[in-house]
Structure formats: C-alpha cells, structure tokens
Amino acid sequence: MTLSQPASTTALSDSPTSSVRQDLTRTTLAVMCLLLLIGTTLWVLRPFLAAGVWATMLVVSTWPLLKSLQARLGNRRAPAVALMTAGLLLLLILPLWAAIDTIARHADRVTALARTVADSGLPQPPAWVQGVPVVGAKVAAAWADTAQAGPDGLVARLAPYASEAVGWLLGHVGSVGGMLVHFLLVVILSAILYASGETTARGVRRFGRRLAAERGENSVVLAGQAIRAVALGVGVTAVVQTVLGAIGLAVAGVPFAGLLSAVMLMLCIAQLGPALVLFPAVGWMYWTGESALGTVLLVWSLVVSALDNVLRPVLIKRGADLPLLLIFAGVIGGMLGFGLIGIFVGPVVLAVTYTLLQTWIEDGLGNAD
Numbered sequence: 001m002t003l004s005q006p007a008s009t010t011a012l013s014d015s016p017t018s019s020v021r022q023d024l025t026r027t028t029l030a031v032m033c034l035l036l037l038i039g040t041t042l043w044v045l046r047p048f049l050a051a052g053v054w055a056t057m058l059v060v061s062t063w064p065l066l067k068s069l070q071a072r073l074g075n076r077r078a079p080a081v082a083l084m085t086a087g088l089l090l091l092l093i094l095p096l097w098a099a100i101d102t103i104a105r106h107a108d109r110v111t112a113l114a115r116t117v118a119d120s121g122l123p124q125p126p127a128w129v130q131g132v133p134v135v136g137a138k139v140a141a142a143w144a145d146t147a148q149a150g151p152d153g154l155v156a157r158l159a160p161y162a163s164e165a166v167g168w169l170l171g172h173v174g175s176v177g178g179m180l181v182h183f184l185l186v187v188i189l190s191a192i193l194y195a196s197g198e199t200t201a202r203g204v205r206r207f208g209r210r211l212a213a214e215r216g217e218n219s220v221v222l223a224g225q226a227i228r229a230v231a232l233g234v235g236v237t238a239v240v241q242t243v244l245g246a247i248g249l250a251v252a253g254v255p256f257a258g259l260l261s262a263v264m265l266m267l268c269i270a271q272l273g274p275a276l277v278l279f280p281a282v283g284w285m286y287w288t289g290e291s292a293l294g295t296v297l298l299v300w301s302l303v304v305s306a307l308d309n310v311l312r313p314v315l316i317k318r319g320a321d322l323p324l325l326l327i328f329a330g331v332i333g334g335m336l337g338f339g340l341i342g343i344f345v346g347p348v349v350l351a352v353t354y355t356l357l358q359t360w361i362e363d364g365l366g367n368a369d
Helices: 007-013 016-072 077-105 107-120 136-195 197-252 257-269 275-287 291-306 308-319 324-338 342-365
Strands: none
Touching (some): 016 077, 016 197, 077 136, 197 257, 197 275, 197 308, 197 342, 275 291, 291 308
C-alpha cells in the first residue's frame, strides 16, 4: 500500500501564503547578510576611510591639472603621476616639517625670552591696551596686577598651568607623527587614483547608473563638479589671502613672517581666515612702538580678511552652476558637522540632493509653473 501526502497538506504547502512566507524569510536573511557584509567591510576599511576621502577630493579637484601635465609630457601618464604625487607630498609634508624645524631652530630664543620674563617680570601694559574696545579695560587691569606682583607672583600664577601645558605638549607629539603617517597614506592613495582614474570614474558612473539610471550617473558627475568648484573657491581664495597677508607681514617687518604665512595658509584652508595671524601681528607692532606701520598693517589686515566674502563665492559659482546659497550652506554646515573634510562633503551632498529633488519635481509636474 502506497502512502500519499494528504491533499490538504499539499494544497497548504503550495498556497500563495506559504510562498510569500518563504520569500519573506529568504529576503530578510539576504538583507541581513548584505548589511553584515557591508558593515564588516566598512570596519575593515575604517583606518583608510578618512585618507581615502581626502585622496578622492584631492584627485577629483586636481584631475584637470593632471591631464594638462600629461599632455605636456607627450601623453605619458607615469611621469605626470610622479610629478603630481611629488607635488602633493611637498604640499602636505613640507609646511608641517618647516614649522617643526623653525620651532626647533628658534627654541633657544624662546627659552631666553621666557627666562627674561621670569627673572624681571612683566612690564606695565602700554597705554593702547586700555583703549581696545570691549576687553581693553579688563586686559589692562589683569596685566597691571600681574606686572605689579613681580617675578615671584608671575611664577606663582603660571605654576598651576605648567603641568597641563606639558601634558598637552606631550600628548600632541604623538599626534604629529600620526598626522605625518596620515598625510603619507593620502599621498599613496592619491597616486593610485591618479594612475587608474578613468577606470575608477567609469566604475563609479556605472554604479550610479545601476542605482538610478541616467539621473544616478548625472548625480555622480554633478558631485565631481561640486568638488572641483569648492576646491577652486577654497584653494584659490586661501592662496590669495595668504600671499597678500605675507606681503603685509614682510612690509611691516614682523619677525617669523615665513612661519606665520604657513600657519595663515592652513588657517585659510580650514576656513578660519588670516585674522588669527594678522591681528596679533598688528598688536605686536603697536607693542613695539611702530604705530604708523601698525595702522597700515591693520587696514591691510581688514581688507585681506574680508576678501574671502567676495572672491570665494564668485570662484565657486564659476565652477558649478548651483545656487550660491546652497553651496555656502554646504561649506559652512559641512565644516561644522564633519570638520575640515566637510568643506567638500557638505556641498556635494546638498548639490546631489538638490538635483535629485529638482528632477523628481520636474518628472511629476514638468517645467510648467
């Protein structure tokens, strides 16, 4: 006698509800495995993500320069990549190395100045400190109290902060080494992207097309344009402000003008502006009694500090046909949210979001008002 499965059980197993349950379970497990795979991949690549983002931004921004250099070298990619890599290495490593070398070479002078202040105490504040708006009276009073206390009082007031300062310095010595390693990793990844730029770009465009067809590929292209526009605006503005600021420091005769110019360039790239270097230099000019040169440097510093409000938006607008308010919000918001790299990430995210939203509205309503 042959046993057969009951008809009701067979019908139940072949029912649409059972099929949906099996498909739902399989889909859920597939999504979980995919998320696990993506998370594990990101965890493995976590040490390289920051350097990879920086390298991508640098390569996308300077790609036209690489192509121009390659054309001048007889369409040979290897020499062009070598020169671009050497340029990035000098641009990233040389300023930091120069700052460390300058501090080391002038350590004796700084030590002697500190010893002189500790032995004789601070002098009384000059008259112009009292006239500084808002904080002048408080600064002058605190300065006068410290000067009146003499060397022993100065040492007693600074002693509680000495251990904290030493701890901060020792803690940042290691970070300088880590920064050098990070810069080297950025340069290495940039060289790889320079060598295989077309292949990488083609893969990213295909990925965008696979996600959202033609509009996905257009979003990838728009992201590249936004990166170049921000790099053009931020980079050129930083260089112009640094050059003008360095001219002002050199004409006024401010010491360590080269080191201060390097610091000013980094501050301009970080969107902090040259004022953090120029205005203390103005104060030093008044301190040394050079009131005329100090006034000239003050006026020059105001012009240089305000230049980015005019030059940067114009340059960014020329690089990408996007609303200026959108780019400005992306630069500022990205920097506040993600740090220095957010200067590039913020405008890219807002530009892509704006374009996709505009396309979605036009697909539903057309171009009519």
